[in-house]
Amino acid sequence: MIYLDNSATTPLCKAAVDNIQKALEIFGNPSSLHSVGFEAEKLKESARDNIFKALGIRKSSGDRIIFTSGGTEANNLAIFGCAHAKPSNKGKRIITTDSEHPSVLTPFKMLENEGFDVVYLKTEKGAVNIEDVKKYVDSNTILISVMTVNNETGALYDIQNIFKTAKQINPNVTTHTDCVQGFMKIPFFPAKMHVDMCTVSSHKIHGPKGCGALYVCADVIKTKRIVPVICGGGQEGNYRSGTENMLGICGFGGASGYMQESLSDNCAKLKELRSYANEKLSSIVKLNEPINYVPYIINFTLPDIKSETMLHYLSSKGIFVSSGSACSSNHAKKASHVLLAFGLSEKEADSSLRVSLSEENTKEDIDSLFDVLSSGISTLAKTK
Numbered sequence: 001m002i003y004l005d006n007s008a009t010t011p012l013c014k015a016a017v018d019n020i021q022k023a024l025e026i027f028g029n030p031s032s033l034h035s036v037g038f039e040a041e042k043l044k045e046s047a048r049d050n051i052f053k054a055l056g057i058r059k060s061s062g063d064r065i066i067f068t069s070g071g072t073e074a075n076n077l078a079i080f081g082c083a084h085a086k087p088s089n090k091g092k093r094i095i096t097t098d099s100e101h102p103s104v105l106t107p108f109k110m111l112e113n114e115g116f117d118v119v120y121l122k123t124e125k126g127a128v129n130i131e132d133v134k135k136y137v138d139s140n141t142i143l144i145s146v147m148t149v150n151n152e153t154g155a156l157y158d159i160q161n162i163f164k165t166a167k168q169i170n171p172n173v174t175t176h177t178d179c180v181q182g183f184m185k186i187p188f189f190p191a192k193m194h195v196d197m198c199t200v201s202s203h204k205i206h207g208p209k210g211c212g213a214l215y216v217c218a219d220v221i222k223t224k225r226i227v228p229v230i231c232g233g234g235q236e237g238n239y240r241s242g243t244e245n246m247l248g249i250c251g252f253g254g255a256s257g258y259m260q261e262s263l264s265d266n267c268a269k270l271k272e273l274r275s276y277a278n279e280k281l282s283s284i285v286k287l288n289e290p291i292n293y294v295p296y297i298i299n300f301t302l303p304d305i306k307s308e309t310m311l312h313y314l315s316s317k318g319i320f321v322s323s324g325s326a327c328s329s330n331h332a333k334k335a336s337h338v339l340l341a342f343g344l345s346e347k348e349a350d351s352s353l354r355v356s357l358s359e360e361n362t363k364e365d366i367d368s369l370f371d372v373l374s375s376g377i378s379t380l381a382k383t384k
Helices: 014-025 035-054 071-083 102-114 130-136 159-169 218-222 246-281 307-316 337-342 363-382
Strands: 064-068 093-097 117-121 141-145 174-178 197-201 212-216 297-301 352-356
Touching: 014 035, 014 246, 035 064, 035 246, 064 071, 071 102, 071 141, 071 174, 071 197, 071 212, 093 102, 102 117, 117 130, 130 159, 141 159, 159 174, 246 297, 246 363, 307 352, 307 363
Parallel strands: 093 117, 093 141, 141 174, 174 197
Antiparallel strands: 064 212, 197 212, 297 352
């Protein structure tokens, strides 16, 4: 098996497995006021410490890490939590891009239906025009959410400049980034990048599925610019009620520590692997390269062959990638909104594939992909 779909999910690392085993043995509820509960609480806080360290944040800073059920919930908490923090916010301006993950775009569309003034910044060639930020951020803007890395194209957005510009225009604007595809894959330090809130996820970094977190800076907490969307027993500082997913949290903490230790080496290895892959693949497919991009996501368009057809062909040979097309619902299939925003036609978007690498992949994996892809292009072209 050659697994090249690491932006979808990743296998568990040993550190995650070891921490999950500890959580299985220490089974207490971390909210319980007895020794078994205290031991569980220690495990949870150790995991939180690892994520603080991975983000370059001192735990004593007043910033918060709020554990959630995953990246989707964290994005919803950031967006709805900010928009609904004050009743007077209704009808105010909120800004995002046209290439966000559905867990960002859908909340923005729902808020638009509530009467919020929503602006969707264009991302042609995988970049936000800073002049658009200057044009649309105003004194009424309460939130701007721009992803760090696009999950389909690998575009690396200049959120530091985008958010700095937004805050120069309106110091009170809250900034949020969906960093699910960037966390522990590139150096990322929210305090240095004008980031008030950021979303991270466990299963993208060799941790378990079903766990994520929202980082919230101290200033947002102090000024009460976020409210909970799940209410109940008051866990996670009353920002996310519900008994904590200890297996997920502990596994997430283990994976964060493991990935932090090897981040620099992984970045260097993937940069070299990406260069090798580009050189090979560019001779048989059209690479869809953003203006700025991360080394571990490669998107390309096939020569007049539908992505789903090629995906099944590759899968039959033991090579696993992702389709460039995205399902907008369970009932209808549409061309990826990300690739259309990037500048591809519907036909091109429907013929595009994503290869997403991890530090475990090798040049031999790329050679195998190239050989099978070449064979598939030749074979499928003849059967059209």
